[in-house]
Amino acid sequence: MRTYNVAILGATGAVGTRLVQQLEQSTIPVASVKLLASARSAGKKATFKGEEVTIEEATPEAFVGIDIVLASAGGSVSKRLLPEAVKRGAVCIDNTSAFRMDPEVPLVVPEVNPEQLKKHHGIIANPNCSTIQMVVALKPVFEKFGIEQVIVSTYQAASGAGQSALNEFFQESRDYLDDKEMSAEILPTASDKKHYPLAFNLLPQIDVFEDEGYTHEEWKMIHETKKILLNDMNATDLKVTATCVRVPVPISHGESVYVQVKDKKATAQDIRAAIAEGEGIVLQDDPSQQIYPQPLNAVGTRETYVGRIRPDQENAGAFNMWVVSDNLLKGAAWNTVEIAERLVSEDLVHPQ
Amino acid sequence: MRTYNVAILGATGAVGTRLVQQLEQSTIPVASVKLLASARSAGKKATFKGEEVTIEEATPEAFVGIDIVLASAGGSVSKRLLPEAVKRGAVCIDNTSAFRMDPEVPLVVPEVNPEQLKKHHGIIANPNCSTIQMVVALKPVFEKFGIEQVIVSTYQAASGAGQSALNEFFQESRDYLDDKEMSAEILPTASDKKHYPLAFNLLPQIDVFEDEGYTHEEWKMIHETKKILLNDMNATDLKVTATCVRVPVPISHGESVYVQVKDKKATAQDIRAAIAEGEGIVLQDDPSQQIYPQPLNAVGTRETYVGRIRPDQENAGAFNMWVVSDNLLKGAAWNTVEIAERLVSEDLVHPQ
Known part of the structure; x- marks a missing residue:
């Protein structure tokens, strides 16, 4: 061998x-x-x-x-x-x-x-970590129904900014609970001018700002998704837009993904069935049993978890879903x- | 008097x-x-x-x-x-x-x-708290440019579930940092069967589940928005869909709002100018200075903060924005x- x-x-x-x-x-x-x-x-x-x-x-x-x-x-x-x-x-x-x-x-x-x-x-x-878990979830949908548009809002963990950011976030969390002042030197992004606490807060900036007010993280999600799914970072037949937010979670990103498919007859049940068979995916989607992906449950695993699959009740062929994966492993x-x-x-x- | x-x-x-x-x-x-x-x-x-x-x-x-x-x-x-x-x-x-x-x-x-x-x-x-801050932000856009569609993903604070949920969340946070097991008895929603920790986690369930996999919170955002903006909870000329997520933040909700306006010639600068003049709104939107709304800064204030206003680069008349407000005060x-x-x-x- x-x-x-x-x-x-x-x-x-x-x-x-x-x-x-x-x-x-x-x-x-x-x-x-x-x-x-x-x-x-x-x-x-x-x-x-x-x-x-x-x-x-x-x-x-x-x-x-x-x-x-x-x-x-x-x-x-x-x-x-x-x-x-x-x-x-x-x-x-x-x-x-x-x-x-x-x-x-x-x-x-x-x-x-x-x-x-x-x-x-x-x-x-x-x-990029946030792109990987999204394209894993979208792949079976893309194959079976085609995709016209993706609108994603991310809920990204501190560890995506590295071990020192994760350490800073834990220290801030302790300080906040002890009624001490929090001090931030790394997040939202080490290379930028200002730093803000993440603990018990939300930071709608991941990486530096670029053109038209998009962050580099958002730019990456848009263009990497196109390159991975269509082999063209500027493909125009798949529209993608993103809002990336850092949340006070140590490990595993969440993503609220809105997807408009080409096949307008596709139902939520069709989408769910396709995702259930997708490679690398675990479907966790049973509202009656309160089953849906959670970051704490994803830590240390290699899979991408998908749930909360619902039709946009006013737009045929459009669906909401919720995607979670360990950003340090699959990401x-x-x-x-x-x-x-x-x-x-x-x-x-x-x-x- | x-x-x-x-x-x-x-x-x-x-x-x-x-x-x-x-x-x-x-x-x-x-x-x-x-x-x-x-x-x-x-x-x-x-x-x-x-x-x-x-x-x-x-x-x-x-x-x-x-x-x-x-x-x-x-x-x-x-x-x-x-x-x-x-x-x-x-x-x-x-x-x-x-x-x-x-x-x-x-x-x-x-x-x-x-x-x-x-x-x-x-x-x-x-x-509902999550509806209020969104319609405050959307009102000047609705008035000046008309709105066809809203797609919102929320980042909702623990206090939205009440004081006991907030207390539980703080106790979980302490336990997690002390390497103790977290115990949950209230969140995601007191009236449902299962309870999960919110600390260092994300819970994509707010209130109980209803038809087609939507939670009652999501249902409220959809129908309350229509009733407030159009005085008809089932209005069809404004499409709204929502994904509501509880995040480990004590006070102040964040919202990633995607809005498609009727006037396709509207620019991000037009939207920003309209929002800047909106009643009850503070515009915090200067990427060059890393100015954007953050929950920690909104706590204890009455205003709704709006920033990260950006055009969807592939859809004329569509914009992303980020909205934060104290859910216990304005909400x-x-x-x-x-x-x-x-x-x-x-x-x-x-x-x-």
Whole structure:
């Protein structure tokens, strides 16, 4: 059996530690694991399948002999180092936004557009967390009924902004309950000027602002959805708009998704049946038993949960639904490792 | 100057205590205040403008001599007692859903449809909290550009389910941070079978489930919006759909509102200018300075805050916006007292 040398770039973060876990639990025959991080973390110890691994500094030379790179160390690190890894013969699955809109780079959710994996030139991009769970839920609807328009409002967890944001959010929560003043230095987004508490609050800003008042997170949901479903980031036959809000939840994003399908005869029961059979989806939709997706129940799992499927009673072919998934797993680490599993099983790690 | 004897029914709850505060701060010339509650609370003390008031049991006879009743003691109490108060000559402003859909009962947000006050027969209904802030934000858009369709996703605070739900939510938050098991007995809704923790979670159920998988809260947003804006709870020329979600925030609801206007030439700047001039609205919409509405900033204020106004880049005349207001004040106590102020200033307390 062929085995693979795997490097994890950015192994110490909220997603990085989960990349290690997901790789441990994966079907990939791992020959060796290299954990790479900044010079600051080099020398620290971690474990892989019970064995101690010393974290090494991420340099171009560190990729010599590596077959698969799982990257989650920030966009600028990926831009600098992944081409070096590719030069040295590795295939890179990148969890940052660095290459997502590059037309030469496949943007892949294995349940949705696995055929794109065959076109890779060394780098495969993992979509944004909020996009992944939405396209998993929409895929069976898209296939069976066609989709004209998507209007999404997100309820995104603190961990989407990284481990330090999650720590800050917990500290704020404690301070608020102890009647102390909350202090914010990271959220809504570390790179922006002002910072606000998330605890017991809502922050309608994820990432920085761009044109026409949209945040970069909203821009990503719009254009990544088009690239994944239609292989064209500017496709005009699928309309998408988004409002992204950070909510005081540690892990797992919620999404209120309004979808207008092409087949105006589709009923809520049709949509529910299609979603129930969708890959990677667990249908949780029984109002009579108060069954619906909740973030607390999704934490630590790989699935996307869908419920609250209802017809817009005044628009034929339009439906509301509620989608929840662990943003660090299906939204990041698991989707990345799942891509790696597919590359291995389809022998696409080193295409001829 | 004419003065008024005012009774507050349900004076001890999350809204009731704020009814007392808002009445203290109002322009109404109050001759006397009577605080009414269940037999269980009778005999307890409260204060009004610094003077001690003994809480009395709410009975039909308690309304003798009362001019204005502000009611927030639950739907069944309102159904039973408000007709008794009307019989005894009082005008009642009811914060429950008991009479909202009665075609004979005006459902009023003073900034939106004050003309309906003239038609009252003794009872005026205060709309649902999530409806009020949305129609305040939509009113100037409706007036200037017409509205075809509204798609709203709510982010509703724990206090909307009452003081005991708020207490439960804080206890859950403490337990979670202390690594203790959370126990839920009230939320998502006291009258339903199952209860789930709200702390660090999202509950896509507010009130009980009704037809086609909609909750009663969603039903209320749809039909109350039509009644307030078009004076017809089943109006077909304004389409409304809603997804209502409880979020781990103590006070102030957020709403992601997608609105399709009739005037397809309207720009985001036009919408922003109209909203900026809207009654009861504070525009907070400057992405360059990270200015947008946040629940923590709205607590204790009477205004509705609107920001994140953006065009749907693929649909002419469609816009996203983000609306926040204190659900206990504008969403409940302040709207109720504001209605009473209008009745007084327009001499409609005892119409001829």
